[in-house]
Every structure is written in C-alpha cells, then in structure tokens.
Amino acid sequence: xxxxxxxxxxxxxxxxxxxxxxxxxxxxxxxxxxxxxxxxxxxxxxxxxxxxxxxxxxxxxxxxxxxxxxxxxxxxxxxxxxxxxxxxxxxxxxxxxxxxxxxxxxxxxxxxxxxxxxxxxxxxxxxxxxxxxxxxxxxxxxxxxxxxxxxxxxxxxxxxxxxxxxxxxxxxxxxxxxxxxxxxxxxxxxxxxxxxxxxxxxxxxxxxxxxxxxxxxxxxxxxxxxxxxxxxxxxxxxxxxxxxxxxxxxxxxxxxxxxxxxxxxxxxxxxxxxxxxxxxxxxxxxxxxxxxxxxxxxxxxxxxxxxxxxxxxx
Numbered sequence: 001x002x003x004x005x006x007x008x009x010x011x012x013x014x015x016x017x018x019x020x021x022x023x024x025x026x027x028x029x030x031x032x033x034x035x036x037x038x039x040x041x042x043x044x045x046x047x048x049x050x051x052x053x054x055x056x057x058x059x060x061x062x063x064x065x066x067x068x069x070x071x072x073x074x075x076x077x078x079x080x081x082x083x084x085x086x087x088x089x090x091x092x093x094x095x096x097x098x099x100x101x102x103x104x105x106x107x108x109x110x111x112x113x114x115x116x117x118x119x120x121x122x123x124x125x126x127x128x129x130x131x132x133x134x135x136x137x138x139x140x141x142x143x144x145x146x147x148x149x150x151x152x153x154x155x156x157x158x159x160x161x162x163x164x165x166x167x168x169x170x171x172x173x174x175x176x177x178x179x180x181x182x183x184x185x186x187x188x189x190x191x192x193x194x195x196x197x198x199x200x201x202x203x204x205x206x207x208x209x210x211x212x213x214x215x216x217x218x219x220x221x222x223x224x225x226x227x228x229x230x231x232x233x234x235x236x237x238x239x240x241x242x243x244x245x246x247x248x249x250x251x252x253x254x255x256x257x258x259x260x261x262x263x264x265x266x267x268x269x270x271x272x273x274x275x276x277x278x279x280x281x282x283x284x285x286x287x288x289x290x291x292x293x294x295x296x297x298x299x300x301x302x303x304x305x306x307x308x309x310x311x312x313x314x
Contacts, residue, residue, distance in 0.1 A: 022258035023272040029251035031279020034109075034118050036247055038280070038288065039240045041110040047218075047226040048235040049244075050106045054214045057245030061208035068205075077257060080205040087201050088209065094195065095213035097188045102214075103221060104181035111174040115284035115293055116162055119300045120178050122277045125270070126151055126307055127186030128193075135190065140313070147309030154302035161296050207252060211245075271308040 040049050061080075068080040083091070109117050126148065133140060140148070159169035169175050195201040226233060258269050281297050284290040 017261075017263060019258040019261040019264035019269065020272070022254050022261075023264075023269045024275075026251050026255040026258065027273050027276040028279060029247055029254065030273065030276035031118075033244060033247045033251060034114060034121075034276070034280040035283040035287075036240045036244045037106065037109050038114045038283070040238055040244060041106065043236070044110075044238075045226060045230075045233040045235045046106050046110050047103070047222050049241055050102060051215070051218050051222045052237075052241050053244035054102075054211065054218055055245065056242035057249050058211040058215050060246055060249040061211050065205075065208050078204065078253075080208055081202045083201065083205050083209065087195075087199070087206070090195055090199070090201065091206050091209045092213045092217075094188060094191055094206070095210050095217045097184055097191060098210070099214055099217035099221075101181045101184035101188065103218075104177040104184070108174045108178035108181060112167065112172075112178065113165065113284060113290045114280045114288060115290050115296050116158075116165075116167065117178060118277045118280040119158065119296070119303055121182055121185070122274055122300075122304065123151060123155065123307060124182050124185040124189065125274070126310055127183060128189035129310055131186055131190045132193070143313035144310045147306045147311075147313060149306070150309060151303055151306030154299050154306060158296065158299045158303065161292055161299055164295075165291050203256065207256075211249070268312075270311045274304055274307050274311070277304060 037053075040053070064078045065080055068078075069082075072079060072081075105117070105121065129140070129144070130148070162169050167175065195206065196203055255269070255273060258264055277300060281293060281300065285293040
C-alpha cells in the first residue's frame with residue numbers, strides 16, 4: 001500500500017511539472033522538424049531547400065536581436081546580450097560545422113527512408129559523450145557504459161533490418177553521408193559544451209547568430225553547387241520548407257525554456273527529447289508507406305533506451 005502510494009505521488013510530481021510538458025513539446029516539435037524535412041525534400045533539390053529552411057530559422061531570431069539592442073528591458077527569457085568579436089568568430093565556426101553536418105544529413109534524408117535517418121541521427125549524444133571521454137577526460141559510470149553497450153547491440157540489429165530494404169549500412173553512399181553528418185553533429189555538441197561551459201558565451205545570442213551565420217555558410221554551396229545546374233535540379237517551393245526552420249527554432253526555444261526551470265532535471269529533459277524519433281516513425285508508416293516499420297520500431301526502442309541510459313547516468 002505504501003509502495004503504491006509512493007509511486008502515485010512520484011508520478012503526480014512529474015505530471016504537475018511544466019518542464020516535463022515543455023520537454024515533451026520540444027520532442028514533438030523536433031520530430032515534426034524531421035517530417036517537414038522529408039516532405040520538403042521528396043523529389044526536390046536539396047541545397048535550396050536547406051538554404052530556405054535556414055533563412056526562415058534566422059528570420060525567427062532576428063526580431064529578438066533587434067529588440068534586445070533597442071529595448072533590452074522589454075525581454076526576459078528571450079533577451080540576447082551582446083557578444084564579443086571573438087565570440088562571434090567562434091559562433092561562425094559552429095555554424096560551419098553544423099552547416100556541413102546539415103548538408104550531408106539533408107542529402108541522406110532525401111535518398112533514404114526517414115525510419116532509418118532519424119534513429120541514426122538520434123545517436124549523436126552518444127558520440128558526443130564518447131568524444132567527451134576521449135578529448136575532455138571525462139569518465140563513464142556503470143549505467144553509461146551499459147547504455148553504450150545496449151545502443152551498439154541494437155544499432156547492429158538495426159543494420160540487419162536495413163538490409164531487408166537493400167540498404168547496406170557500410171557501403172551505401174547516402175548512409176556514409178548520414179554517418180558523417182551525425183559525427184559532425186556530435187562534434188558540434190562538444191563544441192557547444194566548450195563555448196557555453198568554458199567560455200560563457202550567452203546561449204540565446206549564440207543561437208540567434210548561429211542561425212544567421214548559417215545562411216552565410218550555406219550560400220557558397222548554393223551558388224557553386226546548385227545554381228549552375230538549377231534547370232536540371234529544380235526547386236519546387238512548398239509551404240513545409242519555411243516551417244522547417246521555424247519548427248527547429250521553436251523546438252530549441254521550448255527546450256531551453258524547460259532547462260531554465262530551476263526544478264528541471266537535465267537528464268530527464270534530454271532523455272525525453274530523444275523520444276522525438278517516434279514522430280518520424282509514425283510518419284514513415286502513415287504518410288510515406290515505408291517498409292518494416294514495426295520491426296525497426298522495436299529495434300529503435302532498444303537504441304533509444306540505450307541513449308537514455310547514457311543520458312540518465314550523466
């Protein structure tokens with residue numbers, strides 16, 4: 001009786017917390033971001049879709065930068081203090097890393113099933129943690145090592161499931177693009193830790209300028225790679241394209257808002273955010289009619305469980 005009451009009280013505690021709802025909202029938005037990418041890229045030119053999506057993300061943050069400069073007391077959570085020139089340069093480096101990651105990942109999303117791309121991308125926190133162990137001298141506890149082992153085992157099972165769709169996880173060039181993009185996303189995670197933790201760069205301002213610099217970083221790709229072949233690789237504008245940037249910006253804002261709650265638990269917030277992969281899976285089954293969704297969903301459940309174990313052990 002006492003045990004049941006304690007469990008019910010604990011459940012009520014989490015249900016009543018706004019940061020839990022915000023974390024789930026962020027996960028849903030992040031999953032929607034993947035679905036919007038897939039919808040926008042189907043039969044479409046990759047680079048202009050990526051550029052327009054990044055431009056829409058930059059436009060979301062631009063008004064808050066202007067208001068922060070003109071009337072700093074008008075904003076609270078969205079206030080964006082000035083950065084130094086050195087911090088701007090470091091943010092431009094971050095945009096370059098993420099820009100390369102996005103180019104590779106968008107090509108992978110264009111040519112691979114969303115039920116394969118999203119789970120692989122969801123493992124980037126694992127790579128970030130392993131990078132922190134290797135480069136920053138951090139150590140893993142028993143729960144984290146167990147999470148790494150679980151993720152690796154289920155990733156191997158996931159590669160077996162991919163062979164049913166004639167997708168070789170080791171030889172397919174779009175899978176290699178996906179691996180490279182995921183690796184660069186992990187590098188960006190380590191770089192974020194350095195910028196925010198070691199150098200104290202203001203996260204709101206960095207996020208805003210990161211999106212703005214992204215349009216600068218991607219412009220050479222657009223002009224040199226796509227513009228000369230624009231007649232063969234045509235852009236078909238869809239309303240889902242600008243929603244990509246808006247959805248990602250909103251997902252990140254809600255995520256940071258959840259973390260700003262003094263009662264929030266970063267491990268729980270991060271673990272819930274990883275559950276965003278469920279949304280692309282449902283879309284893959286309902287809208288894109290992809291194969292082996294049930295089998296892959298069971299396997300990805302194990303992968304995400306492993307990632308959550310790593311996060312919860314932090």
